[in-house]
Amino acid sequence: MTIYSTGTVSVTNGDAVVTGSGTAWAVALITGGMFSSAGAAIPILSVDSDTQLTLSYAWSGATASGATYAIARENSEAASVIDLNDRLARILVTLSLVGIHPDASGTIADRDALTLTVGDKGFLFLHAEFGLPFLFYRWSGTAWDGPFDTRGAAGVGTGGLGLPTPGATNKFPYYSAASTVVLGDITAFARTLLDDTDASAVYATLGAVPVANIAATLTPDKAFRRGNILGTVAQSGGVPTGAVIEAGSNSNGDYVRFADGTQICRRSIVTVNTTANIEFTSLVSFAAVFSATPNCVISPITTNNTVTGGYWRANSISTVAIEFKSTVNIISTNTFNCVAIGRWF
CATH class of the missing domain: 2.60.40.3940 (Immunoglobulin-like)
Structure with missing residues (x-):
């Protein structure tokens, strides 16, 4: 069994927070595992920094400062793999909401081992590695472009992109309030408008407006038609405001x-x-x-x-x-x- 025990810890009876001195828990990629000290052992809920971690429940042993401790690294590494897989699954689902599908994932070494040509232009590689943020790289045809961050605004949504999960068919993310992202409905017809590049394209998609849909109450300053060409003429400051x-x-x-x-x-x-x-x-x-x-x-x-x-x-x-x-x-x-x-x- 591989043990991490660098530095000392301070624990308080009834408190789940453990404070380290001379520790480097985050740098050592400890994301979980079993924490033990003075004969008591409690699973780790989270590693908050190099010098602070939180136990799954409050420390039941005696309060101590400068105490020795041990973290079973095998359990920590297993938890890291589970955590990595969970985060990877969440981000892949979230990315699929906006039509992004990585072609491969792994370490930078895995990326560099790929053999790509000009014909593979646009190939997307997701860098997924213990203790590191997920990053995208795009093959330009001759070299890798990137990295591109996959995360949204800090604290917004879940799944790394700042988007709510899970996704659903015919949905799109939007802010319903400050720092709140939700999914809204988007129809197949609405999607036909989203790819239009200018107003002319939108009009072409919409087609002619049916006569029945033209409001009979349109004022003359909005549109002239058979029903309001003839009527009472008027003006304001020399500008016509009535019928023709x-x-x-x-x-x-x-x-x-x-x-x-x-x-x-x-x-x-x-x-x-x-x-x-x-x-x-x-x-x-x-x-x-x-x-x-x-x-x-x-x-x-x-x-x-x-x-x-x-x-x-x-x-x-x-x-x-x-x-x-x-x-x-x-x-x-x-x-x-x-x-x-x-x-x-």
Whole structure:
């Protein structure tokens, strides 16, 4: 039996912690085994450092300082093998969650004994050895790249990677809180989006959005469609905020307003005059008010041939006037079309 007994120890009755002096338990790769002193023997739960270890249960012997002791190394080495295998199994399961599968594992000597060529580029080797952290090496085709750490943030999760174990199908790890990693669901469809490299690829994967999925309540500033191209135009600071086209009519004719501020009003003007050589004036309103005096075009539809002359003009932002004379005393009915073009803001 191989015994480790370098240095001395201090033990306290009722306390599981053993303190060493001149010891090197961690360096000696002692991870377990049987601790004995003064005729009492208790299994080791953990080796915390070179000078501290914790027993499986409280020391039942007498309190002592500077005492001799012994650790059965055969038991410790067996525990080290079990510990290594347990950690290796955990890390392999955890790595599989993110699609990493080492091609081989062992010591650095085992790695260097491999015969690899350019065709083996990407070969992954997991360095797994007593007392050392797990590390990855990747074959570049001509040499080893690495080492790459397999551990996550200290104290986060289990299994060496900072990820929860065991894993499960269609799951992915994420932080649910500070220093807390859990598994969430990920569907087969979601995975088809994860490998898309840009927005164009995502749109290609998603395909066309069905018309039925377009909300009928989308505001005009979000999207224009058949349902909201026509409506009430509006603006804020000169920026359109409503529909594209607004159309309406009333007793003064009809109008069309556009989102850019253009407004067109149209109406018919009917005039009647009975006195010769007296200038007749007709003043009528537009169907909608302009923001400034518009330009007008007026053309006769029917007129009495006694009308000798006249003119028309936009009188204000809300009215248009037409004036003319007749050569004889006669009831003269005249109809004109008026088109006014200007702006509503």
